[in-house]
Amino acid sequence: xxxxxxxxxxxxxxxxxxxxxSKSTRSKGVxxxxxxxxxxxxxxxxxVLVIDVREFAEIERSRWRVPGALQIPIxxxxxxxxxxxxxxxxxxxxxxxxGVRSRAAALALSLLGLADVRSLDGGLEAWARKGLxxxxxxxxxxxxxxxxxxxx
Numbered sequence: 693x694x695x696x697x698x699x700x701x702x703x704x705x706x707x708x709x710x711x712x713x714s715k716s717t718r719s720k721g722v723x724x725x726x727x728x729x730x731x732x733x734x735x736x737x738x739x740v741l742v743i744d745v746r747e748f749a750e751i752e753r754s755r756w757r758v759p760g761a762l763q764i765p766i767x768x769x770x771x772x773x774x775x776x777x778x779x780x781x782x783x784x785x786x787x788x789x790x791g792v793r794s795r796a797a798a799l800a801l802s803l804l805g806l807a808d809v810r811s812l813d814g815g816l817e818a819w820a821r822k823g824l825x826x827x828x829x830x831x832x833x834x835x836x837x838x839x840x841x842x843x844x
Contacts, residue, residue: 724813756826791815
């Protein structure tokens with residue numbers, strides 16, 4: 693089974709397209725983008741969809757995220773794939789705390805048919821270390837979080 697997983701991963705990584713941004717690289721079969729390059733893309737008005745794949749509780753604890761990021765936990769990507777496939781964007785960038793989950797999410801999204809998918813190199817930790825802008829929220833941006841009501 694281990695051989696099949698490694699082979700599948702190698703095949704999947706060969707399906708990804710080469711990076712078109714000079715500050716992008718490939719990491720473990722996934723295109724990555726440097727925090728500064730992502731900020732430039734966002735500032736230029738280029739159609740970029742940033743997906744924060746952290747869990748809701750993680751965002752509530754950190755109380756910040758990349759400005760304009762859509763929050764879809766990694767375990768919901770497949771279920772919400774149609775929501776993503778309907779968006780007309782030039783590039784999709786996945787983000788997580790250290791970049792590990794965002795690389796897995798970027799690979800999964802590319803396999804689902806999204807064209808230019810990248811992972812934020814170094815994750816949100818690198819974004820914060822470089823002092824780049826953050827969207828702050830008192831409650832983890834409850835507007836995009838599904839409401840959960842308890843039954844009595």
